[in-house]
Amino acid sequence: MSRMNLPSSAAVGRVASLHMHPAEPGAPLTTVNQIEVVAAKGINGESRYFGKLSRRTGQPSRRQLSLIEREQIAELAATLGLETIPPGAVRANIETTGINLVELIGKQIQIGDAILFVYEARRPCQKMDAICVGLRDLMENSRQGVLAEIIHSGTIRSEDPVSCLS
Numbered sequence: 001m002s003r004m005n006l007p008s009s010a011a012v013g014r015v016a017s018l019h020m021h022p023a024e025p026g027a028p029l030t031t032v033n034q035i036e037v038v039a040a041k042g043i044n045g046e047s048r049y050f051g052k053l054s055r056r057t058g059q060p061s062r063r064q065l066s067l068i069e070r071e072q073i074a075e076l077a078a079t080l081g082l083e084t085i086p087p088g089a090v091r092a093n094i095e096t097t098g099i100n101l102v103e104l105i106g107k108q109i110q111i112g113d114a115i116l117f118v119y120e121a122r123r124p125c126q127k128m129d130a131i132c133v134g135l136r137d138l139m140e141n142s143r144q145g146v147l148a149e150i151i152h153s154g155t156i157r158s159e160d161p162v163s164c165l166s
Contacts, residue, residue: 013099013162015111016070019088021048026127029088034157037065037114037150043093066122067101068092068145076139080132089131092122092145099162101146108165114154115165118146 019029020043036044041051042064052061068090077085087095094111104118124139 012164013069013096015156015158015160015162016095016097017087018156018158019091019093019095020046021091021093023047029091031088034155035093036155037116037153039150039153040064042150046093062119062149063147064150065094065116065148066092066145067094067096067118067148068122069099069101070095070097072145076135079138080134082132085131085135090139090145091125091127094156096162104164105146108151109148110163110165112154112156112160113152114150114156115152116148117151118148120147121145122147 018032018035020032020035021029025048038044038050040060042049042061044050049061049063052063053059054061070087073085073090073095077083101118102121105120107118109116109118122139122144124136124144126136128136128139
């Protein structure tokens with residue numbers, strides 16, 4: 001299915017940056033210009049999470065992509081008295097601008113020629129306090145981004161529009 005065959009909708013945001021997890025837990029994420037996502041598996045080449053199975057169900061893990069808004073990151077930094085939190089530091093795969101991701105929980109979105117299903121808010125981990133003590137607590141209650149499953153494989157690039165399909 002090419003971009004031409006996908007449902008059309010108004011763009012409501014943009015990809016600000018893309019990040020891949022390293023194989024070793026806790027190491028910094030790598031910033032990339034594009035990612036290839038595979039339906040029901042994750043980001044191609046991201047060995048730590050790609051094709052991971054749920055320990056509970058034995059089925060593919062729903063956690064295939066994480067997204068957060070740059071505006072949210074800037075607000076968190078300001079609250080903590082930080083000038084900035086660098087791209088990729090909060091360990092999300094996709095950082096966006098111009099869109100409220102939490103409002104998209106339960107909906108399908110299109111980024112590039114990929115289609116994602118946003119299924120829940122992220123749960124901030126202890127690594128957030130390594131950026132700045134108190135960040136993890138601030139990220140609770142819909143200030144931590146979202147998790148998504150990949151419904152349709154495709155390429156996602158920096159600056160791609162983010163569109164709600166449902």
